Amino acid sequence: MADKIVLLPDNIANQIAAGEVIQRPASAVKELLENAVDAGATEIKLIIQDAGKALLQVIDNGSGMSETDARMCFERHATSKIRNIDDLFHIRTMGFRGEALASIAAVAQVELKTKREQDESGTYIEVDNSTVRRQEPVAAATGTSIAMKNLFFNVPARRNFLKSNAAEMRHIVDEFTRVAMSFPHILFTLTSNGQQLFHLEAGSLKQRIVQLLGNNYQTKMVTVKEDTDYMNIYGFAGKPETAKKTRGDQYFFVNNRFIKSGYLHHALMSAYQEMIPADSFPMYVLFIDLDPTQVDVNVHPTKQEIKFEDEKIVYAFVQAAVKHALAQYSVTPALDFDLDASIQQLSSIQQPFTDERKSSASSTSLFQGFTQKNQAHLIEKNSEGLRHWKDLYEAPKVPQPIEKEFPEEIPAALHAAPAGIADDAELFQIQNTYIVFPSARGFLLIHQQAAHERILYEQLTKASAASPIAMQQSLFPATLELTPSDAVILEELIPDLRELGYLVEPFGKHTFLIQGSPADLGHGNEKHIVDMLIEQYKHFSSELKFSRREKLIRSLARQQAVKGGTRLTEREMRQLINDLFTCEIANTSPEGNPVFLEFRQEQLEKMFGR
Template identity: 65%
Template sequence: MPDIIQLLPDNIANQIAAGEVIQRPASAVKELLENAVDAGATIIKLVVTDAGKNLIQVIDNGKGMSETDARMSFERHATSKISNIDDLFHIKTMGFRGEALASIAAVAQVEIKTKRAEDELGTFIEIENSAVIRQEPCATQTGTIICMKNLFFNVPARRNFLKSNAAEMRHIVDEFIRVAMAFPEVFFSLTSNGQQVFHLEAGSLKQRLIQILGTHYNTRLVNVKEDTDYMNVYGFVGKPETAKKTRGDQYFFVNNRFIKSAYLNHAVMNAFDEMIARDSFPMYVLFIDVDPSQIDINVHPTKQEIKFEDEKVIYAFVQAAVKHALAQFSIAPSLDFSLNADIQSLEAVNRPATNETLNNVTSSNLFKTFVQKNQAHKIDPVNKSELNHWRDFYEPSGKPLQPLAPDQTTDAGQTSFEHEVITGPALQRGSHVLITDVAFTQIQQAYILACTTNGFILIHQQQAHERVLYDRYSQAINGKSMPTQQSLFPSTIELGAGDTILMQELLPDLHTLGYLIEPFGLNTFVVQGTPADIIQGNEKMAIEMLLEQYKHFSSDIKFSRRERLVRCIARQQAIRPGQSLSQREMTTLVNELFASTTPNTTPNGTPTYIEFKNDYLDRMFGK
């Protein structure tokens, strides 16, 4: 039998290795930007075409490379940062393993121009499928210009796994933001298909955050800064009012390297305990400076997960730093003793007191009990007291209460209904049907109690409404467009760059669902109309919440873009617990719920109601 084990060719080995480092265009963007930072650049420009599938170009004014270094940089595990094993534990640069350029060259067509300040001519290299096609001197500026074209051109199966341009562009923006945040002293720009997305001037960390996250954070950031011998923590957290219902702007950096850490996120959440709702998430951008020997960053191909030598100490420092910052800047619930401006404008406050009104006030027994010495406890006899009319509220009137007429409506807007039976697929079990000759009852402003011929059911109002909205929006997205309510005064929404890309992707589907939104310049949209059931004046918040829920939509099943959008809108627009419903509103909701083909669960499988039968109730009471 011949031997069957053999060495892989270099180009195939490089393509396999590239699968760990270059998963999508955003992965290459991250590596190229970090290389530019390591080169000491103060100006870094990123240019992409077709979300990086056709072109990714990074231009920097760093120190550049010699001809030999430029050629060696594309070899696997060629690096200038590691010379012995101890260097692994003292890494302060972004890259160190020498995998990035070799991996990129294995799956794309790469061109590089680079020049050092002391050299007269630079070096041009063209590489395809890990093989050098051309290498020659060239005239270029000091620094490096690297172009990556036609990603995965030689691995078409992997190219087919890439998402839409809008989805891939969102990932590129995420990676760009993470690098730009970590180095506010460096100028960054991002241009996509000829349109500039970011233009970030060098400045302070707060200026960089406002440039990226939006001007609405300008007065809503709390400075965090704690220096110790073991580590330093600095950055910003958002005030409690900036908390969102989904995980939004949350960034951790360790030695200027972005990381993901559920453990440290828990420390920040604990610092905000009792200051924000339990289902809300605070905004934070926190930097941790620690001795490189105390961490291990070589545990994941993307280097976004690291290991700490002592996680508990880091956790305690982060939590204490955030708590101290919030307390120092008095970011805590407090009583507002300032007088409301509306009250100050009342006539009773502005009008000067006359002698007649003063005499009337000072002559009253109530006034005397407060101003005369030792009279605060005094209560006049009932027949003389000016407060005796309050007793009338507790005296029976002697008149019997009159029942309401069948067609009479109560003050609360509740109407008594004629005998009515509601049937639906979920309640057609023999003689078991829902009846409404008994009015519905709302319990704890969260549940609806409805009688049946065989007991009663308890309906969760939010989850029932979510099912109703999901069915309505599903019909709309599949051809039956929803009506749009035009806004008399259109509102303007300014979004971040990532949200702008997402909004442009969702605009056609949002229009089908009743939203009339139009682009209005860079990162700005005008809301001309919304679905008829959206409360006017709440359009901006509704759209922002929709984008947040869509971005952080979580499910074990991968849904299409339209399905995710419909589920997010249904979940967002459903009535929340705590909202009081009239009898008419409860009846409409129950009718629409049992008109559904699947009334017993929400789209994600959560029950909308629970059934209680008479025999079950009898057993509970021992009968």
């Protein structure tokens, strides 16, 4: 019987290894940019076509390679960074495993042009499917240009797994941002399909953060800097008011390498405890420097996950450094009492404090006890002034006109609503967030935002399925300036937004004009709505099971819904309830959370031991 085990051909073995390192165009971006940094470049250009599927090119002015090195760099495990096993535990460079170029050459057509400063001519090499097709001398500037064309041309199954161009471009921008953030002293540019998306001049870390994450952080960051013998930490953290509902602006770097660490993120979040809502995420860009022997960077193929020798020390250090920074810059909150907005509506607050009322107040013994010297402790027995202290805070009673508001009819088919709801029931609002709706056998407690989200979600779903939502053009279009990564997202959403009543058009680099919005929506707030819509969309993007249209409808429903803390008139409450109980599914929000809870009389009596 013939033997079964054979050695794989080199090109097949390389393709399998490539799957570890090169999963999508963005993976190659990371590897090539890091190689350029390691080469000592001061200027690095990234050029993209067709979201990296057609072309992905990195040009640097670094040290370049000799003819022999240029040929060797495509071999598996060929590296200039490691000579013996001890070197593996003292890694300061970005790349070191020697598999990036071999992996790229296994799944793409690669053209390399490189030259060292001391050489008269450079070297040109063409490789595809792990085979060198051409090698010759060439005139070139000092540095290296490496172009990767037709990614996965020889692995069609993997090419089919790539997402839309907009989605792949978002991943590329993410990787570019991480490397550019880590090395602010290097000039970086990113050009996509002939349009320059980024031009990042060399400068300070703060300048680089603002260039990448937006001008709104310019005055809203605190400096984090702590040095010890064991480790140093430096960077910036956002003030509590900049915290968002979505992740995205959180960056940890260990020895200048971007890492993902839920453990360190938890340390930082604990520093913000009670300063921001539990479901919000602060912005931070933090660099940790420590001895390479204290950290293992080779526990994951992409090197984004690492292992610390002593995690607890690092955790405590990050937490303490951020806490100290927030305290030092006086951004810790003062005592903040939750003031019910309805208090502002009381007549005692609304009515002017007239001279007549002022005179009446100042003549009481209570007032005099606090204003005369050594009288604050004095309380007169049987004081008439004390008996009427409430009069100070009560407005004079003025007869109010009685306005009868007739209840609108609630449809008989109350989908998923408890039976026995009274049509003419009086409605109450609690904490400007919940609506109490009496029914024949108890009452419903309705969450107004969840109810409105359900209503809007069903309206938008039906409207988009039938025909585009009616749009009203703006006389004065709002201008929206976005960060490059958010601009990529909005560009992707423009066709779907048009179906939902928003006409958005590109207007130069990273700038858009909002030319129209849904006709039945209040106008003047379009800029804020679209801005927040992008945040909500990023939040829903983690749910892979949703289509783009579904994410957008959910985002719009969340953004346009009346928020908790908003005071509603009785007419508005009644309209909300009417609309809710005409929904196909009235008892849950689009996310599956309860819209209302029912409290029955027998339950209430049982709770009170009756």
